[in-house]
Amino acid sequence: MSENLLTLHGVHTHIGAYHILHGVDLAVPKGQLTMLLGRNGAGKTTTLRTIMGLWHASQGRVTFGGTDITALSTPQIADLGIAYVPENMGIFSDLTVKENMLLAARAARRAADMDDKRLAWIFKLFPAVEKFWNHPAGKLSGGQKQMLAVSRAIVEPRQLLIIDEPSKGLAPAIINNMIDAFAELKASGVTILLVEQNLNFAQRLGDTVAVMDNGQVVHAGSMAAFSQDAELQQRLLGLAL
Amino acid sequence: MKSDIDWKPLLLAPVLALIALPLTGSLSSWLTLTVAGLAMGMIIFVIASGLTLVFGLMDVLNFGHGVFIALGAFVASSVLGLMSDWTGSQELWRNLVAVFPAMLVAMLVAGALGLVFERLIVRPVYGQHLKQILITMGGMIIGEELIKVIWGPGQLPLPLPEALRGSLFVADAAISKYRLLAVAVGLAVFGLLAWTLSRTKIGLLIRAGVQDREMVEALGYRIGLLFIGIFVAGSALAGLGGTMWGLFQQNLIPQMGAQVNVLIFIVIIIGGLGSTTGALIGALLVGLMNNYVGFLLPTAAPFATIALMVAVLLWRPQGVYPVANR
Numbered sequence: 001m002s003e004n005l006l007t008l009h010g011v012h013t014h015i016g017a018y019h020i021l022h023g024v025d026l027a028v029p030k031g032q033l034t035m036l037l038g039r040n041g042a043g044k045t046t047t048l049r050t051i052m053g054l055w056h057a058s059q060g061r062v063t064f065g066g067t068d069i070t071a072l073s074t075p076q077i078a079d080l081g082i083a084y085v086p087e088n089m090g091i092f093s094d095l096t097v098k099e100n101m102l103l104a105a106r107a108a109r110r111a112a113d114m115d116d117k118r119l120a121w122i123f124k125l126f127p128a129v130e131k132f133w134n135h136p137a138g139k140l141s142g143g144q145k146q147m148l149a150v151s152r153a154i155v156e157p158r159q160l161l162i163i164d165e166p167s168k169g170l171a172p173a174i175i176n177n178m179i180d181a182f183a184e185l186k187a188s189g190v191t192i193l194l195v196e197q198n199l200n201f202a203q204r205l206g207d208t209v210a211v212m213d214n215g216q217v218v219h220a221g222s223m224a225a226f227s228q229d230a231e232l233q234q235r236l237l238g239l240a241l
Numbered sequence: 242m243k244s245d246i247d248w249k250p251l252l253l254a255p256v257l258a259l260i261a262l263p264l265t266g267s268l269s270s271w272l273t274l275t276v277a278g279l280a281m282g283m284i285i286f287v288i289a290s291g292l293t294l295v296f297g298l299m300d301v302l303n304f305g306h307g308v309f310i311a312l313g314a315f316v317a318s319s320v321l322g323l324m325s326d327w328t329g330s331q332e333l334w335r336n337l338v339a340v341f342p343a344m345l346v347a348m349l350v351a352g353a354l355g356l357v358f359e360r361l362i363v364r365p366v367y368g369q370h371l372k373q374i375l376i377t378m379g380g381m382i383i384g385e386e387l388i389k390v391i392w393g394p395g396q397l398p399l400p401l402p403e404a405l406r407g408s409l410f411v412a413d414a415a416i417s418k419y420r421l422l423a424v425a426v427g428l429a430v431f432g433l434l435a436w437t438l439s440r441t442k443i444g445l446l447i448r449a450g451v452q453d454r455e456m457v458e459a460l461g462y463r464i465g466l467l468f469i470g471i472f473v474a475g476s477a478l479a480g481l482g483g484t485m486w487g488l489f490q491q492n493l494i495p496q497m498g499a500q501v502n503v504l505i506f507i508v509i510i511i512g513g514l515g516s517t518t519g520a521l522i523g524a525l526l527v528g529l530m531n532n533y534v535g536f537l538l539p540t541a542a543p544f545a546t547i548a549l550m551v552a553v554l555l556w557r558p559q560g561v562y563p564v565a566n567r
Contacts, residue, residue, distance in 0.1 A: 054455060054458075054459070074459055075458050075461050075462055075464075078459060084459045086456070090459065092448070092449045092452050092453060094448060095448060095452075099445055102442070102445065103445055103457075104460050106460070106461055106462075109442050
């Protein structure tokens, strides 16, 4: 059994007067792809934002590689090697694709300073990023923006990728491309935590699964076992894979 | 993929100038008014460029920006007073040797005050717009009172250096020498800002931060340091603009910052929050409109800029080049 890279113990998060997370317990095993599933409003996005320090836990503990990151600021958490792709993708639309990538490559002052080998690998994963290199990111299609968002997250080597609904609003052909890309990323040894609503996407990629409901993780286990249990899927998600 | 550049707003100032050409009666009057309008616009741009980034990047409603304008002007008047041998010379280079250090000292003092202002007044109210408006206006009132304590409550003359007085004549049009200098300084500031924003990593960070601060932090950048830098730079630019405005008006009063503030906010709203190019277009439009209407229908001049802002907002409700996503 692999060790856990990220763990949440009894995490509660309040946003203003609202109590959103009610004691989340979650483990993300190193080198695996963990799917975080759940109905709308279950607390998935809040969990990701709490991990990234964009909202701070009011109670509980978040640890990454054995380090307590509960009270760290977002840049400090990013410095530890966690990349985050939000649900809206966080693309800087007035910047070009190249400028978006340069910003994520923190050590590079100019585009020429970026790691050529890594860029070539990214271009192979997502050819659209190379094709539209000098175009404004705001002019890209939804699928191309998502590819740019993921490319930006991996332009530097990271230990953990946290991605919120990468298949949202994408055409089936693009989703298949994304699945291939994530499979290759997983094969490269990166640990990934994905929030998804697309169950087919989740089933094809996930090693482990956690299902949230009402601000808590109500089920955790292997994706293979979850995929076989139609009754459990029906009860937790309201539909079966 | 379509063209990346939105050209329409760039045509607004030339179109306004062309509309004014038949109305002003003669080419010489039109040329004089146009250069005066461009000069006024450039000075306003220098002041507004910092504030639009403070608005766009930091989401801070700094109604106290005027205090940096006034402080810059008063500090420059003291520096120029100390260099009266140089400002009294008929030689242009000796005048410039006095004017440029005055601008530099004004920027340094206004920038230093900006640092204190951000730490003491703005920092506690990040994210709270109503408190920002109240406390920054309070800060400006305190600043004005301190200016009165140091330089006195009355009007202070700020005569132009000798060689910058008077006009050059081009095709029978009188072109004020100082206004040409103001245009040159404004263009230099715009060039420097445009280069910084488009060619440097810090510029990239500023442009990204104006659009989505949270994502910039998620990429690992400490945006708080960027906030302080932008606030100080914006205050220093206001100090420079205050010096230019003071020399433009040739007299100073402690409340001058509050008076200019109104024009600055109109410029930023026309330009779109966070856009320096938008601020330049807005400033040129306001400068030209003020001069043309002031010549053709003086009583309507105060309303003309407001009407201009309303017209632009009816066309583009977020301003001509909105950048900030709020």
